[in-house]
Amino acid sequence: MEQVGLAATSDVTLWSLFMQAGLVVKLVMLGLIAASVWTWAIVVDKSLNYGRVRRQLDSFEQVFWSGQSLEELYRTLSDRQTSGMGAIFVSAMREWKKSFERGARAPIGLQMRIDRAMDVTLARESEALEARLGSLATIGSAAPFIGLFGTVVGIMTSFQAIAGSKSTNLAVVAPGIAEALLATAIGLLAAIPAVIAYNKFTADAGKLSARMEAFADEFSAILSRQIDEKLQPSRQAAQ
Incomplete structure (x- = not known):
């Protein structure tokens, strides 16, 4: 009897529990x-992506505030595939140049078009930062309940086995209960990292979006002053 008990204990491994589980639990x-x-996979991808975005923002801010002219910076970036602050800058400058090429005369309308162009680009960049975060939220909230579902099914199967064998010996029911609890353990193993990663990456995405939004506000103020300087002589001449 003692040897049989030792053999049963040696069979209670994670792999054996998985293989002995029912189809639904599997x-x-x-x-x-x-x-x-x-x-x-999302954690690794987002960690690398957010690190790259931070470096791009730092690099662009360093170049932007270095004193280089806006026209020269626009010529440098306009032919490249830009992202982050670079994309916001290019979209604003493109609207700026198109408006003046068409003979813009209303500073308020021009400012609104530039702000709208930057807002659209900012929304697109923020959406890219938050991509796949919804998957983390779904896994973090649903995985424990899915694991619990597997546990319930496994325990029901164990009770059916007890009824069939007409034995309440713990050695008979323990493997089935262990299989059922393994589903809950795997559910928590999937959910806990997902919740932690979702909270962290949501905060990181918010900080990066806030940096881009602050740049858009600063650049809007710079362009507003330049619009006044460019359109002021024409308004004086019209008077």
Whole structure:
């Protein structure tokens, strides 16, 4: 009897529990494992992406505030694929140049068009920063309940086995309960990193978006002063 108990204990490994589980519980476990892998893929991708965006913002701010003329900086960036502050700058300058080429005379209308162009670009950049964060939120909120579903199904199966064997011996029911609880453990293993990553990346995305929004406000003020300087002589001449 003692040897049988030792053999049963040696069989209670994670792999053996998975292989002995029912079809529904197996599907739940596989889905949760896939969700965990997807979570870590997003974590790695976002970590690299946000680091790259920070470096791009730092580099652009250094060049922008170095005293280089706006026209020269626009010529440098207009033919490149830009992102972040560079994309906001290019969109504003493009609207600026188009308006003056068409003979803009109303400073308020020109300022509104430039601000709208920057707002659209800022929204697009913020959306890119927040891409796939919804997946983390979904996994973080749903994975524990999916694991619990697998646990409930596994425990129901164990009770059915107890009824069939007409034995309440713990050695009979323990493997089935362990299989069921493994589903909950995998659900938590998928959910906890997803929740932590979602909170961190949401905060990081908010900080990066705030930096770009602050630049857009500063650049809008710079262009507003230049609009007044350019249009003031024409208004005086018209008077």
